[in-house]
Amino acid sequence: MGRWEPNARGRLANVALELYSERGFEQTTVAEIAKRAGLTERTFFRHYADKREVLFAGSSQLEEAFVKAVADVPKSAAPIDAVAVGLDAIAEFFVDRRDFARRRQAVIMATAELQERELIKLASMSAALADTLRRRGVAEPAASLTAEAGVAIFKVGFERWIGAPKEREMSRFMRESLDELRTALTGN
């Protein structure tokens, strides 16, 4: 029971998502998740604070990866080009995670509470990105606007990536979304 379980964390996440898809998020208990994973509830709570956290544990890592990549770009680069490098880091983060991301998205769209949580995570990402841009010397309102644009590109690019009938590299969708936004704002 208390012994080390190889990849318990990953197993719990997969099983949780399976149950949320089958029964709905609200109808699933931690006891059921642990049981199907062949683990104890205690093990579950060693890895996740609650059943919602299973779906959002990756969000903080994602924000970190995004922001760190932007911070590491040489200061001579234009802010939007630094953000584009950050979007590549996001694409890297999601390699081999498309199936999980798709199923996670379906669960989130089905539950108002989870949609709210997702909006909070995106707002946090935008705030962290704006902060990083200001530390790169970008003035306001350009820092906040570029950050909002970066998160919008991520959001739309991500949805297109998981919605595509065949798997294609996420970075292509990110670049495409950036180009589309640029065209939408300037007409060329």
Place this chain on the structure above:
Amino acid sequence: MGRWEPNARGRLANVALELYSERGFEQTTVAEIAKRAGLTERTFFRHYADKREVLFAGSSQLEEAFVKAVADVPKSAAPIDAVAVGLDAIAEFFVDRRDFARRRQAVIMATAELQERELIKLASMSAALADTLRRRGVAEPAASLTAEAGVAIFKVGFERWIGAPKEREMSRFMRESLDELRTALTGN
């Protein structure tokens, strides 16, 4: 008690905001709001579903005004130009409301539950705007990206408008934010 109260709705909103600012949103009850406004709780509930609704009753009107203005622009206009007309309609909506908007914003920033609600309202605005753009014949992902950009411009422009030491027309901040975003994305 049951009689018609002139401008009960506006008085309740002003008194509620006053109490939220003084005591905090969570610490304020509907009974206290009604009492200070010299009205009954029953009158309060004739105008607002709950104490949170006092702060968000305007959001749906705002979304409607924004979306309607965009829908009414001749179809020959570029999507972002239609959105700019919508932003002017928003500026129109907020004429004479700066003081209320500032105090409301302070209350919202102080309470996590209200911040979440605000994020939901902004997401709803973006979805409604994307829908309007699609009905104007704008394809995806341009429709979603332009809508996200429009809401980002509103958000940042609004914050700058309420944050400015002196009152200036909101439409100027909206135009400035649009120009800044354009520059951030294209470098010119």
